[in-house]
Amino acid sequence: MTSCGNPAAEIxxxxxxxxxxxxxxxxxxxxxxxxxxxIRHVVYCRECFLxxxxxxxxxxxxxxxxxxxxxxxxxxxxxxxxxTMGLSGGLGSTVLMDLVAKNYFxxxxxxxxxxxxxxxxxxxEKVWKAGYVCYVEVSDAFPGMRDSTADIRAIVESxxxxxxxxxxLEDAFDPSWWDRVDLLLCDIPSSNxxxxxxxxxxxxxxxxTQTALLxxxxxxxxxxxxxxxxxxxxxxxxxxxxLTSLSINLISGIAQGGGFAVREExxxxxxxxxxxxxxxxxxxxxxxxxxxxxxxxxxHLTVVGETPIPSAKQGIGSLTKDFxxxxxxxxxxTVSTIARTCSKLAPKDKATGVCALCQRPTQFRAxxxxxxxxxxxxxxxxxxxxxxxxxxxxxxxCHTSLTGRNSRSVNRSVKSHDDITSDVPIPLPVWVQSHASxxxxxxxxxxxLIDDASTDIMKVRKMNREEMKEQIGSYLLDDDL
Amino acid sequence: xxxxxxxKIEFGGGLELLFANQSSHKLTLPxxxxxxxxxxLSSLSSSNLKDTDTESATSDDAAIPDGxxxxxxxxxxxxxxxxxxxxxxxxxxxxxxxRPGILVLINDTDWELExxxxxxxxSGDELVFISTLHGG
Ligand SMILES: [Zn+2]
Ligand SMILES: [Zn+2]
Numbered sequence: 001m002t003s004c005g006n007p008a009a010e011i012x013x014x015x016x017x018x019x020x021x022x023x024x025x026x027x028x029x030x031x032x033x034x035x036x037x038x039i040r041h042v043v044y045c046r047e048c049f050l051x052x053x054x055x056x057x058x059x060x061x062x063x064x065x066x067x068x069x070x071x072x073x074x075x076x077x078x079x080x081x082x083x084t085m086g087l088s089g090g091l092g093s094t095v096l097m098d099l100v101a102k103n104y105f106x107x108x109x110x111x112x113x114x115x116x117x118x119x120x121x122x123x124x125e126k127v128w129k130a131g132y133v134c135y136v137e138v139s140d141a142f143p144g145m146r147d148s149t150a151d152i153r154a155i156v157e158s159x160x161x162x163x164x165x166x167x168x169l170e171d172a173f174d175p176s177w178w179d180r181v182d183l184l185l186c187d188i189p190s191s192n193x194x195x196x197x198x199x200x201x202x203x204x205x206x207x208x209t210q211t212a213l214l215x216x217x218x219x220x221x222x223x224x225x226x227x228x229x230x231x232x233x234x235x236x237x238x239x240x241x242x243l244t245s246l247s248i249n250l251i252s253g254i255a256q257g258g259g260f261a262v263r264e265e266x267x268x269x270x271x272x273x274x275x276x277x278x279x280x281x282x283x284x285x286x287x288x289x290x291x292x293x294x295x296x297x298x299x300h301l302t303v304v305g306e307t308p309i310p311s312a313k314q315g316i317g318s319l320t321k322d323f324x325x326x327x328x329x330x331x332x333x334t335v336s337t338i339a340r341t342c343s344k345l346a347p348k349d350k351a352t353g354v355c356a357l358c359q360r361p362t363q364f365r366a367x368x369x370x371x372x373x374x375x376x377x378x379x380x381x382x383x384x385x386x387x388x389x390x391x392x393x394x395x396x397x398c399h400t401s402l403t404g405r406n407s408r409s410v411n412r413s414v415k416s417h418d419d420i421t422s423d424v425p426i427p428l429p430v431w432v433q434s435h436a437s438x439x440x441x442x443x444x445x446x447x448x449l450i451d452d453a454s455t456d457i458m459k460v461r462k463m464n465r466e467e468m469k470e471q472i473g474s475y476l477l478d479d480d481l
Numbered sequence: 482x483x484x485x486x487x488x489k490i491e492f493g494g495g496l497e498l499l500f501a502n503q504s505s506h507k508l509t510l511p512x513x514x515x516x517x518x519x520x521x522l523s524s525l526s527s528s529n530l531k532d533t534d535t536e537s538a539t540s541d542d543a544a545i546p547d548g549x550x551x552x553x554x555x556x557x558x559x560x561x562x563x564x565x566x567x568x569x570x571x572x573x574x575x576x577x578x579x580r581p582g583i584l585v586l587i588n589d590t591d592w593e594l595e596x597x598x599x600x601x602x603x604s605g606d607e608l609v610f611i612s613t614l615h616g617g
Contacts, residue, residue: 037594294584297584
């Protein structure tokens with residue numbers, strides 16, 4: 001830490017602090033009322049601020065619906081499927097659910113009559129036929145966490161327009177959940193020697209670092225939401241990512257090797273394997289946390305709050321969060337610059353596939369590189385010498401995450417279970433197994449594939465230095481260069 | 482009455498968890514408080530002793546006793562931290578101000594429009610502290 005210095009202090013020294021607001025305390029919109037809130041140096045009164053939040057929300061979401069409507073029915077603004085929202089209980093997703101309810105699921109919401117100017121629509125015709133709200137409970141995986149499902153359910157049901165879909169993190173390891181959501185009818189053999197929760201804990205405790213543990217929880221939640229959106233025939237999956245949390249995700253994503261998928265943090269399309277494509281939209285990505293907070297407060301929303309995962313303090317994510325939130329307080333314009341800059345980034349190479357674990361695009365070179373240094377491998381329990389490597393199917397970020405240099409286990413933060421050492425097979429989420437067995441089917445026979453109950457197994461093995469050098473030798477520069 | 486200021490304080494966005502899970506608080510502070518923001522009882526009583534002026538006289542700068550200032554939001558923050566906060570002060574205060582990510586409203590208006598910590602409190606003021614750190 002000392003060698004890197006204190007970023008906050010260094011910025012203080014370099015940048016002069018602007019006053020918190022420009023000009024006067026008068027609202028810039030109506031120019032009559034005294035302002036109530038400062039957003040990026042601009043003053044608004046409460047009456048002008050609230051519709052502005054609504055406008056910013058619609059401006060992101062609306063084009064994603066229109067795009068699907070090229071054709072004769074363009075004016076009806078009808079999405080091609082249902083709507084699924086991810087609700088964490090946190091501020092962003094609570095505000096998201098409120099905005100969606102008021103804009104698209106109620107004929108008499110407070111914003112309904114005002115919104116008619118730009119987007120004429122019939123009040124009784126819904127853009128989405130049905131709205132689902134998914135909540136993923138993570139408490140079983142960590143000691144001392146409380147199950148918030150009941151609180152969340154009460155808030156969702158208070159709107160009277162959404163269907164609540166409660167999930168658990170361990171569903172990612174549950175073949176019976178997969179049976180319910182999977183439309184591809186891909187057979188996943190169920191392991192009868194452990195419960196989904198056992199497998200989840202084993203998987204999490206195998207993560208080499210705190211950062212990897214927390215990102216893998218996020219990745220599991222993201223995939224549970226995607227597959228749930230598919231099972232509800234949704235054309236849109238909405239996430240409550242604010243501008244502030246987007247900037248945090250972008251910076252910490254890049255820091256963890258996720259640069260290739262940086263665009264997917266902003267806007268992604270998920271090809272489900274069926275003819276359906278799910279648009280993942282973050283309609284709050286132009287709203288700062290401050291704007292979300294004020295919306296929630298002035299609309300009397302109940303924010304249950306996300307319970308922090310114990311010992312999450314050390315992760316890259318939470319360090320980035322402290323930095324960005326501090327930055328937003330002192331230099332509010334800088335945070336939107338981060339998001340805008342990242343949205344201009346484009347990967348140099350075309351995506352060549354989809355990561356088996358996070359299902360984001362993978363890049364050609366990473367795959368080639370990783371196929372050379374196969375560290376992760378599937379093992380077939382019948383012929384353990386014959387392995388198929390999972391590494392080429394992983395994106396750089398997942399690969400990096402799973403094979404962190406620091407191989408210290410993070411068992412301590414995971415509820416007690418049989419001690420897992422690096423030689424013991426690690427269970428994988430159900431979609432990874434499905435990915436592997438699909439690949440095996442398409443390749444035909446010949447390679448050793450996964451064909452029995454123990455196929456949900458991956459080996460993480462530490463290579464010795466000689467072995468490693470042999471594998472990467474051709475990439476190393478000569479000492480005298 | 483003239484020597485004190487009564488306030489209504491509200492916590493939201495999960496911040497109430499730090500304050501015994503009570504979101505609404507009524508509070509009375511002395512009109513003059515130490516410039517050092519020390520909230521120990523001895524400094525409070527000394528300010529009460531010296532402040533014998535009436536409400537109208539307090540607008541006169543000359544009436545402020547040595548080492549004291551009119552009670553402001555910065556002092557209130559110290560008072561809340563020292564006397565009402567039950568756990569984890571680092572989640573509420575950072576140096577002499579609120580932790581980044583906490584929205585402060587004074588009478589329903591962003592405290593950034595009211596001078597932040599320097600805002601001088603008057604009787605009947607309502608202050609709201611809302612944590613924004615609850616993620617997506
Ligand atoms: Zn206005
Ligand atoms: Zn990946």
